[in-house]
Amino acid sequence: MAFTTGLKSDCETLLCRFQKTDSVRYEEFAALWREMNFSSIFYGKMGDLEKNNFTQEALTLACQYILPPYSFQIRVGGLYLLYGLYHSQLCQPKQKIRIALKDWDDLISFQQDLLHAHHYDAAFIFRKLRAVKAFHYTAMPKLLYYRTKKKIGQEAVKEEFREKPNNINEVLSTDVLEEVMNIHEHYQQMKCLISADRTQPDKALSLIKEEFVINLKNIALEHQQWWMNKTRPHLKMEKESESEASKDREEGTSFESEGSERARRLAQIKSKSYTHLAQASKSRRHRQVKMDSSESGSDREGVKKGRGRGRKRSKTCDVKTRKDLLSSRGNKVITKETSIGRPSMPVITEEEDSSSGEGTSSPEKKRARH
Structure with missing residues (x-):
């Protein structure tokens, strides 16, 4: 348009x-x-x-x-x-x-x-x-x-x-530099062949500087690196980060060597401490179970004996015990089973206590009349 x-x-x-x-x-x-x-x-x-x-x-x-x-x-x-x-x-x-x-x-x-x-x-x-x-x-x-x-x-x-465009990189590419290096090496060999001393060429044949090709290669590589950093700066940052990471690794190796020795010593100490643990825990548990079972059996025998004596004493209860029972009205009496696995006895209230007192006094009155 x-x-x-x-x-x-x-x-x-x-x-x-x-x-x-x-x-x-x-x-x-x-x-x-x-x-x-x-x-x-x-x-x-x-x-x-x-x-x-x-x-x-x-x-x-x-x-x-x-x-x-x-x-x-x-x-x-x-x-x-x-x-x-x-x-x-x-x-x-x-x-x-x-x-x-x-x-x-x-x-x-x-x-x-x-x-x-x-x-x-x-x-x-x-x-x-x-x-x-x-x-x-x-x-x-x-x-x-x-x-x-x-x-x-x-x-x-x-x-x-x-x-x-980068004309220098187009002219002096990596392939061209390798070819120039090969030509220069062949040129040096030919000069050695025609000279009197076959090991090195004569000074009369040195028409160019010997380091010319090496300097040309270094300058071309530096220019390529500069052009790469200018056009693509992220590649430069990646290389710098890689160099910093390599430095950190070199510094970290010294710390790791010291830390590895310390960790090895701590591991040895822990292994020694764990190997000297007591191994008699099972026998102790077995003894404890036996003691508990013996104690529980004695408790059961005591409970049975206490029940038999309580029945005999209830028949021969005198007047003093009745007075003590009557004076303890208003207090709560809690009885517990000592046997293993049995629930505790219920709490006796005042009404139950009075009824139990009345029930025990009736047979005594009959005996006193006789």
């Missing part, structure tokens, strides 16, 4: 200002968004159909900035731009972001890079868009119509936003 040309220039202006901040924080982008009042692009007088088409074109335009070959910072800015456009649109229901199947793998790897680099604000924005189901998964990035060209033309990428 004709009005998407101005929208593209506005998006590039916003991303250029975000690139100058040299940051990927959402706070910086939100400040630029509010400063440019970028959400007002949807406030024009448009009908429903025109509004839907314009929103879909804006989302499609912003979606291309989160895909390669743009740099990492521009891709993060494009993600923030896509988030702002999706939530500031005026369409009901909201227009979704078309994502082709071939581009989804790039987005997933981009999300992993954000998490590894600890850019949690950008990772949260991407997860938020997935949570609200803002993406529409399609087979093609643009909608196809009948009798249209199958080949979709690629739009020109701004060179400032493109990720800068």
